[in-house]
Amino acid sequence: MFGHTDPFEILEPGAVEPAPRTCDVMVKRVSAAKRVGVMARQDKADWITEMRRIRDHADEDAFVTLFDHFAPRVKAFLMRSGADAAMAEECAQEVMVTVWRKAAAFDPSRASVATWIFTIARNKKIDALRKQRRPEPEDLPWGPEAEPDQAEVVELQQESAHLGQAIADLPEKQRDLIEKAFYGELSHSEIAAETGLPLGTIKSRIRLALDRLRHAMERKQ
Amino acid sequence: MTTIRHHLTEDLILGYAAGTLPEAVNLAVATHVSLCDECRAAVEAHEAVGGSVIERCGTEDMSAGARESALAAIRGPAPEVPAAPTPDAVLPAPLLSYVGKGLSDVKWRSVGMGVKQAILPTSSEATARLLYIPAGVAMPDHSHNGIELTLVLKGAFEDEDGRFARGDIEIADDAVQHTPVADISEDCICLAVTDAPLRFKRLLPRLAQPFLKI
Numbered sequence: 128m129f130g131h132t133d134p135f136e137i138l139e140p141g142a143v144e145p146a147p148r149t150c151d152v153m154v155k156r157v158s159a160a161k162r163v164g165v166m167a168r169q170d171k172a173d174w175i176t177e178m179r180r181i182r183d184h185a186d187e188d189a190f191v192t193l194f195d196h197f198a199p200r201v202k203a204f205l206m207r208s209g210a211d212a213a214m215a216e217e218c219a220q221e222v223m224v225t226v227w228r229k230a231a232a233f234d235p236s237r238a239s240v241a242t243w244i245f246t247i248a249r250n251k252k253i254d255a256l257r258k259q260r261r262p263e264p265e266d267l268p269w270g271p272e273a274e275p276d277q278a279e280v281v282e283l284q285q286e287s288a289h290l291g292q293a294i295a296d297l298p299e300k301q302r303d304l305i306e307k308a309f310y311g312e313l314s315h316s317e318i319a320a321e322t323g324l325p326l327g328t329i330k331s332r333i334r335l336a337l338d339r340l341r342h343a344m345e346r347k348q
Numbered sequence: 349m350t351t352i353r354h355h356l357t358e359d360l361i362l363g364y365a366a367g368t369l370p371e372a373v374n375l376a377v378a379t380h381v382s383l384c385d386e387c388r389a390a391v392e393a394h395e396a397v398g399g400s401v402i403e404r405c406g407t408e409d410m411s412a413g414a415r416e417s418a419l420a421a422i423r424g425p426a427p428e429v430p431a432a433p434t435p436d437a438v439l440p441a442p443l444l445s446y447v448g449k450g451l452s453d454v455k456w457r458s459v460g461m462g463v464k465q466a467i468l469p470t471s472s473e474a475t476a477r478l479l480y481i482p483a484g485v486a487m488p489d490h491s492h493n494g495i496e497l498t499l500v501l502k503g504a505f506e507d508e509d510g511r512f513a514r515g516d517i518e519i520a521d522d523a524v525q526h527t528p529v530a531d532i533s534e535d536c537i538c539l540a541v542t543d544a545p546l547r548f549k550r551l552l553p554r555l556a557q558p559f560l561k562i
């Protein structure tokens with residue numbers, strides 16, 4: 128389960144990326160799901176605005192906007208992860224209440240709103256479904272800044288959008304495997320074994336995100 | 349921050365980001381990430397994939413009153429958030445939440461040869477223990493049925509795979525048989541996580557195994 132793959136063997140900056148397979152490039156299905164994806168990306172900047180309005184003005188309208196978009200997604204994520212409908216509903220509500228209470232801890236130069244909500248939902252899943260504590264890393268010496276560097280925010284949000292698009296563009300079978308890993312249905316080695324593909328597009332996007340985060344951390348130390 | 353030479357595997361990074369690892373393994377990952385910016389960035393990059401999964405995973409309708417009860421909850425009093433622990437020179441924050449205020453709160457039990465251990469209260473799928481190995485002492489020869497993660501917190505040890513100092517993590521599986529030896533200059537403290545009992549090669553430790561819970 129925890130094979131000796133070096134994360135940076137693949138993620139090392141400058142590593143040669145495998146040439147994209149024809150199917151990655153050619154398959155461009157314009158599906159309904161994808162159109163929804165495009166709308167979601169256009170909204171992304173606004174999620175940050177909603178977060179600021181919650182943090183700075185305890186703005187309930189902003190909360191309702193986030194709730195209507197994310198609560199049904201968190202509920203679907205938790206049900207796919209093994210929760211029944213009632214538990215998923217209750218947990219999704221608690222996740223959104225946590226979004227409100229921890230709004231000041233959200234740092235848009237390090238995560239998109241969707242990514243941040245994912246981490247809260249994941250922790251809730253471990254707590255409620257697996258009845259375990261979730262050890263979290265020590266906070267960085269610099270906490271979220273009141274107004275993080277705008278260029279860093281834009282860069283991170285664009286990177287997240289590109290990553291989302293790269294996942295949307297994957298052939299369905301590969302995309303399924305990535306999603307299964309997040310629902311606890313497959314380990315990374317199993318993904319590699321099952322596809323025999325290096326999932327190059329995703330790896331290169333993750334690598335870019337990784338480089339960006341690493342540089343952001345270096346600048347702040 | 350010291351230079352870390354031995355990092356997490358991609359499996360561990362993905363598993364931690366996805367939230368699919370046993371608690372004891374999460375503890376080792378969280379402790380390493382507390383000391384290693386590179387792996388912290390890798391975890392956050394993998395969490396971004398989780399963000400896309402949430403965006404793409406479809407929707408399940410919330411019940412009619414859900415939004416109202418969430419609004420009622422945010423208007424109500426927030427539960428008190430426990431203060432972050434005071435940093436400890438040896439034990440990063442994730443470990444402190446299992447141990448207490450610092451190294452002096454660890455409830456060590458002797459396992460012989462000057463080696464001490466303290467088993468931490470995690471879920472039972474895997475076991476996390478702090479090990480205290482006096483300078484120059486070798487751990488008994490052992491191999492693994494499952495995996496063993498060894499994260500150095502103080503001092504250093506060496507084995508067939510190289511030298512491991514503060515923040516370095518060694519990931520051994522059943523293919524590896526090794527004899528870690530603590531540096532001669534300083535006592536070594538590590539966090540060791542196993543998902544199955546260790547198999548000792550010599551008879552005496554093997555007899556003692558059921559008593560040591562290792």
